[in-house]
Amino acid sequence: MGATGRAGSGGGRLRRTLLAALVAAAVAVPISAAASPGVPAPAxxxxxxxxxxxxxxxxxxxxxxEAVQSAEDADRPGRAARLRAMAASGSAQFLTFDGRGRGRAVEVLGELESADRVAVLVPGSDTTLDTYERFRAGAVSLQQRLRAEHPRSAVVAWLGYDTPGTVSTTVLTPGRAxxxxxxxxxxxxxxxxMAGPGARLSLLCxxxxxxxxxxxxxxPAVSDMALYGSPGTGxxxxxxxxxxxxxxxxxxxGDWIGDVPHVRLGxxxxxxxxxxxxxxARPFAAGPVGHSDYLKPGTASLDSLAAIVLGTNAPASEATHG
Incomplete structure (x- = not known):
């Protein structure tokens, strides 16, 4: 009996170890973007x-x-080029910017002060100043989609935290969150x-x-929260x-995260x-999109997320799980 109990205990530990390893392997499938530690920039x-x-x-x-100049002086031409792209229009609207290290930025697309529909995008792992353009592309796509129906809308791209690396232990735990x-x-x-009177805020995560x-x-400020491409919430x-x-x-x-085991161990x-x-949660239609494609023009997922922000909800109410 004792031997059987010890064997069972060992088997349980083995299963837990294998499950944890499976979670790690599944989350680490994509190739992580290179970070830029130690990049100098003004406060x-x-x-x-x-x-x-x-x-x-x-x-x-x-x-x-100033951050562009600091990057150039430090012989970091890649970072300098990406920062120039962020402000290329000459009228970029950043509520927050910190060019140090991996960086933080909070950008507004649209006229925030008159907007009565505001979407706040919260990105996932490996979103940094060096990968900001792909995050911003989704924000631009959503803003264009919203404005087609409702001109008094704005999108806030909130890179307001130090995101974990996709290939890291931090992406499997809630500390950064x-x-x-x-x-x-x-x-x-x-x-x-800051937004227009009575503005309706939505969190798209x-x-x-x-x-x-x-x-x-x-x-009470937030009326809707949409979770997509989620590994779980805890x-x-x-x-x-x-x-x-x-x-x-x-x-x-088409999202690989559907293959990630939804477990929580230790x-x-x-x-x-x-x-x-x-x-x-209320389901919304996402269609055949992959993990990084939810805000691409012409997708069912973009239509659904726009409907949630606008409060129309018609596409979302007919959803099936992907």
Whole structure:
């Protein structure tokens, strides 16, 4: 009996080890983008807590120009080129910019001060200043889609936290998400005061960004939270999330994250799949998109997310799981 018990215990440990390894292997399938540690840059611009968006935009454009010069002086031409691209239009609207290290940036697309529909995009792993353009492309696509139906809309691309690397141990645990949630919650409160009167805010949370959103107390400012390409949230159900917003979940049939085991073992992994009906989120149609394609023009997922932001919800209500 004792020998059998020890064998069973060993088998259980083996199963747990294998499951944890499987989670790690599945999440680490994509190739991680190279980070840029130690990139010199000026300190972020300082603002009064009630500074208007326009004054923030002007100060951050100047800060980006200084960061370009710092990168050039440090013989970092790649970073310098990417920073130039961020401010190429000459009218870039950044509420926040920090060019140090992997970097942070919060960009507004549209006229925030008159917008009554505002979408806040929260990205996942490996989103840095060096990969910012791909994140921004999704924000631009969503803003164009929203404006086609509702001119008084804005999109906020919120790279307001240090995202984990795709191939890392941090991407399997909630530590970075907890830190990010502590930044995101007060930002949402401030954003409500910057937007148009009575503005409706929606959180659109991709991949590891869904772990961030699931830990963010949203208050009354946020009406909807959409989780897509999610590895799980760490919560067992939508009711456990610290929000009164309607919670949506969708996944494309071509998204590799659907193959990630939805387990949580010893603090590793994020448990229940948000698209599982047992989680209790409202499903939205995502179509055949892959993990990085949810905001691409012409996709069902973009249509659904735009409908959630606008409050029309028609495409989302007819969803099936990917």
């Amino acid at each position: 972020p611009a300082a603002f009064a807590s009630d500074a208007a968006p326009q004054s923030r935009y002007a100060a951050n454009r100047a800060n980006i120009a 907890d830190d990010a949630a502590a930044e995101l919650a007060p930002f949402l409160d401030r954003l409500r005061g 991709h991949s590891y960004g869904s772990v961030v959103c699931a830990r963010t107390g949203t208050g 919560a067992g159900s939508a009711r456990e999330l610290p929000t009164a917003a309607r919670v949506w979940a969708g996944r494309g049939s 603090g590793v992994g994020f448990g229940t799949d948000p698209v599982d009906p047992a989680f209790g």
